Amino acid sequence: MSEKTYKVGIIGAGVMGDRMIQAIANHSRYQVAAISDISEERAKEAAKQAGDAAWYTDYQEMLDDMHIDHVYLAVPPKHHHPIALEVLKRKKHLLCEKPLANSLAEAQEMLEAAEAAGVVHAMHFPMYYQTVLPQMIARLPELGTIRRIDILTHFHQWPRPWQQAAWLAGREQGGFIREVLPHFVHLTYALFGDLQVIRSDVDYPADPEACEIGVAAYLQGPDGTPVTINGLAGIAHQEHLDYRIYGTKGTLSLVNWTNLHFGKEGEVPQPVTIPLNERLIQLLDEIVKKMNGEEARLVTFDTGVKVQKVLEDLLGKA
Ligand SMILES: NC(=O)c1ccc[n+]([C@@H]2O[C@H](COP(=O)([O-])OP(=O)(O)OC[C@H]3O[C@@H](n4cnc5c(N)ncnc54)[C@H](O)[C@@H]3O)[C@@H](O)[C@H]2O)c1
Structure with a gap:
């Protein structure tokens, strides 16, 4: 029996979105189904790079239209929280870029929403997968x-x-x-x-x-x-x-x-x-394990909240 290929929706087609497209091209269990970016030019260009994936300028439309198993969120930090909540409302697995959010309160809400949705939640801290x-x-x-x-x-x-x-x-x-x-x-x-x-x-x-x-x-x-x-x-x-x-x-x-x-x-x-090693490939491997209900080595949102607390204290105690 052939193994399932997971369909990924990428939100944010900048530096990190591009890196993820490259990593997925080298991973047999993933396929970029769609890309969303507020810049139409970037969305179109990235979708082309990803082998003519669908493209959107509105991530909500992408989430509603497309069959997506898993979202990679790579937008600037202040947009993580509102977008993540929409993704989690639709019960999609979510890999979020660091920092988890733009404040501790946002990060905590994201953790609670991910736990309530019962999905795999993970963060991209490359050194952890290196x-x-x-x-x-x-x-x-x-x-x-x-x-x-x-x-x-x-x-x-x-x-x-x-x-x-x-x-x-x-x-x-x-x-x-x-x-x-x-x-x-x-x-x-x-x-x-x-x-x-x-x-x-x-x-x-x-x-x-x-x-x-x-x-x-x-x-x-x-x-x-x-x-x-x-x-x-x-x-x-x-x-x-x-x-x-x-x-x-x-x-x-x-x-x-x-x-x-x-x-x-x-x-x-x-x-x-x-x-x-190829850190992003390693991270994607771990997410596959977790989605299959196996033990996996992942940085999850609870750790993201702890890191966010340190950032908030570093910035707030100025
Ligand atoms: N893990 C790492 O090693 C690493 C390295 C660099 C950046 N990052 C993180 O990745 C995230 C993205 O960074 P980047 O360097 O790719 O930024 P970037 O500016 O290159 O790209 C961000 C993209 O998001 C798009 N965008 C902005 N708001 C959007 C929205 N509401 N909906 C859809 N698209 C939107 C922008 O048009 C842009 O194309 C940040 O959180 C950053 O901190 C992580």
Whole structure:
């Protein structure tokens, strides 16, 4: 008997929508049935790329017209909440981009709606589906007592050259705190557990509409482990992301998403070679398992709510 192919409806045909179209093209269990974007040009172009899928400028029409098993929601953050509620009302499985929402209250409502709908709900935190994470987990016992975790996110240019959308530059839903820090907040959660924001100083430019240009924050992990965040945008230094765990017996750092470095006592951390996998394919595989009622390794909306709480505290305690 042939296996079921799941029909996906993509809402938002921007940078991430395009990446998902590529991933689905390489996955045997999925097919892009339809694409919706408020820009007709983008919707049409993406539908063509996806092998002449149907296209819509109104996602509600897409949801009503088409047979869709599963929605991938990749619109800017302030649109996640209203669209997700419509998707969940129709009891479609939902993969939502990070951050889950634009506020903690919205995120909580989305979680409640997903649970009430009884569908598979998942989020796209690429590092969780990347081979780097198990490599990091395997090395934690070699680090001794963890003294501190330092999260550094520096950007020469914000928004980054490959993601030039106006919403990313605005204070309402953009900025690197909402756009990039969720990945590292989630990574910390996946490695150690819950995080609590103790202090956060956010640096804003004079333009009241423009997003932050800096953040210096102090958080605590479980058992009070100190976690610092050092974020800057608009500096001379090229983009540099460094997630570093300092232990008494070893240091582990993840540089620019995938470059892992490890060093024992007194050593300079050295690169660790890791075969990288196709993260989106891995995520899609896990969703198939969950839709089939099997055990699956997914980041669900409940974790998205925890990450949202940290973001809200980082932004709100300015
Ligand atoms: N997981 C990751 O690694 C990762 C990386 C980048 C972005 N993201 C997230 O993905 C989401 C999308 O980011 P992006 O970079 O693709 O943005 P983008 O600006 O490139 O694309 C967003 C698209 O959504 C469309 N859109 C806006 N409002 C809409 C609506 N109401 N209905 C339908 N379409 C609408 C826009 O026209 C645009 O084509 C954001 O939440 C972002 O934070 C995740």
